[in-house]
Amino acid sequence: MKREFIYLWYYFSIQFEQIFFYWVLGMVFGSAISVFLKDQIHSTFSSLCEKRLGVFGIVIASVLGIASPLCMYGTIPIAASFSAKGIRDDWLAAFMMSSVLLNPQLLIYSIALGKAALMVRILTCFFCGIAAGLLVRIFYKGKSFFDFKEFHEPKSRDTDTNIIFRFFKNFGRNIRATGLYFLIGILLSALFQRYVPAGAVASLFGKNKGFGILMAATIGVPLYVCGGGTIPLLQAWLEDGMSMGSAASFMITGPATKITNLGALKSALGIKRFALYLGFVIIFALISGITVNLLIHH
DSSP states (O other): OHHHHHHHHHHHHHHHHHHHHHHHHHHHHHHHHHHHTHHHHHHHHHGGGGSOOTTHHHHHHHHHHHHOOOOHHHHHHHHHHHHHTTOOHHHHHHHHHHHHHOOHHHHHHGGGGOHHHHHHHHHHHHHHHHHHHHHHHHHSTTSOOOOOTTOOOOOOSOOOSSHHHHHHHHHHHHHHHHHHHHHHHHHHHHHHHHHSOHHHHHIIIIISHHHHHHHHHHHHHHHOSOHHHHHHHHHHHHHTTOOHHHHHHHHHHHHHTOTTTHHHHHHHHHHHHHHHHHHHHHHHHHHHHHHHHHHHTO
């Protein structure tokens, strides 16, 4: 028993040392954007309703969604306020989709996965937002896609008059929100490294490319609770032979189907459009995974 504890502590401590810096940096960066830039990002998006940007507005909306520091739970009420100001549904779809998949804090965390995985995450999230916006534009032209009647713009929690105190309070909330999941993620990674042979990961998520992508997309649904918590797992899996396409698939389905937030999304979409959303997420994840593997291996 003592020997097993020593082995687990060894894997845990190595993983902790590799990722701790990126976790802290991500919280600092995320809190800084939330306190100093969030209002500017959202006001920039609100101002788009005054411009005739057409399809290009979807591209801008996807970029601003990634830049927004909000998670899905915070994005939906903000999107409701944007809708009330006249922002089009296709732009909203692009903004919400990319915002759900990636934010500045998670982007910094993802540096720990290496340059290739970081670029794959940024590009797949960006294009997923664009794809969502284009589909809403094509199939819901002249019709409403969202129903925001139940949602109101949330009150900001960053209200301290001293901007430095405001930053540190936001930073403290980030630690409380992600710290436990970060440690659980490292513990799960240590357990995988100790008890799951590297060859098993490679054979499941690596060699059988199509099956591995499908499996990664599937396990992303129940396993994903917090973005920072999955980084240690992904890092260990990639080192053990997981294909980049499988990682891309996991990084899409995980945050897009985060169980704690799906209820709010279902309220904003209704049953039919919610089912379309889930179908879109799975299909896009599979296409992205296959495409990434084809591009990397050719």
